[in-house]
Amino acid sequence: ELKVEQNPLFLSMQEGKNYTIYCNYSTTSDRLYWYRQDPGKSLESLFVLLSNGAVKQEGRLMASLDTKARLSTLHITAAVHDLSATYFCAVDMWGDFGNEKLTFGTGTRLTIIP
Amino acid sequence: EPEVTQTPSHQVTQMGQEVILRCVPISNHLYFYWYRQILGQKVEFLVSFYNNEISEKSEIFDDQFSVERPDGSNFTLKIRSTKLEDSAMYFCASSDGGVETQYFGPGTRLLVL
Numbered sequence: 203e204l205k206v207e208q209n210p211l212f213l214s215m216q217e218g219k220n221y222t223i224y225c226n227y228s229t230t231s232d233r234l235y236w237y238r239q240d241p242g243k244s245l246e247s248l249f250v251l252l253s254n255g256a257v258k259q260e261g262r263l264m265a266s267l268d269t270k271a272r273l274s275t276l277h278i279t280a281a282v283h284d285l286s287a288t289y290f291c292a293v294d295m296w297g298d299f300g301n302e303k304l305t306f307g308t309g310t311r312l313t314i315i316p
Numbered sequence: 317e318p319e320v321t322q323t324p325s326h327q328v329t330q331m332g333q334e335v336i337l338r339c340v341p342i343s344n345h346l347y348f349y350w351y352r353q354i355l356g357q358k359v360e361f362l363v364s365f366y367n368n369e370i371s372e373k374s375e376i377f378d379d380q381f382s383v384e385r386p387d388g389s390n391f392t393l394k395i396r397s398t399k400l401e402d403s404a405m406y407f408c409a410s411s412d413g414g415v416e417t418q419y420f421g422p423g424t425r426l427l428v429l
Contacts, residue, residue: 235417244407245359245420290359303349303372304418306359 204229206293208307216315218280223310225274225291233294234274235304236265238287245290249276278312286314318342320421322408328427329398337393337424339408348391349409349418350383352376359407365391366413398428 205228215221225234233252237245249258251267251274258265262285264277274291288311292304321340329335341348350362363373365383382394391410395402405425409418 237420244422247417247419250417292359303361303364303374304351304359305361308358 204305206307214313223276227293231293235292237290322421339391341410345410347411351407352404354404403428
């Protein structure tokens with residue numbers, strides 16, 4: 203059974219600081235997704251990482267994937283209050299019928315303090 | 317920009333009642349999914365649907381649950397006899413398969429009393 207773990211579960215950081223969220227998964231997969239969720243809202247797709255060594259950047263967020271270590275990171279640079287949200291990584295399990303399901307991590311609740 | 321829509325946004329029901337949650341996936345997508353999120357917890361996969369049949373389902377998706385694509389646009393999740401533990405946010409998602417991400421709808425918050 204695929205397990206996806208994130209750490210930390212909670213992160214409180216000051217504006218302007220840098221930090222990294224880690225996502226580990228237990229079985230081979232070369233597709234990993236990062237989503238953002240604001241309180242009471244849906245999941246917004248941030249990044250799609252499709253191969254070993256993939257790196258994607260959007261604004262102050264950068265995501266990377268190491269399939270050999272089964273590890274993805276989401277790096278936040280010079281955090282601003284607008285980035286406060288819960289961040290989920292999700293691993294794709296490709297089945298007989300294609301893109302069958304995402305297995306989500308536990309989520310990291312990020313709070314940016316002014 | 318195309319988006320997944322869901323109705324209703326909130327539903328309150330009595331234990332034992334049937335509920336139907338509705339979704340309109342993105343129009344050219346071929347793969348459809350239901351997930352749920354109990355308050356404060358992670359998102360859990362329920363079922364995937366492709367070519368008018370279930371392609372995979374989780375242990376949560378027992379005989380009380382069913383999905384249907386009654387026409388060319390809607391995708392529904394039915395819970396036949398709701399239990400208290402079915403209270404959660406239910407998300408519909410769709411994708412065009414391949415490597416594209418799944419796009420999530422705004423969710424239906426279900427409360428079973």
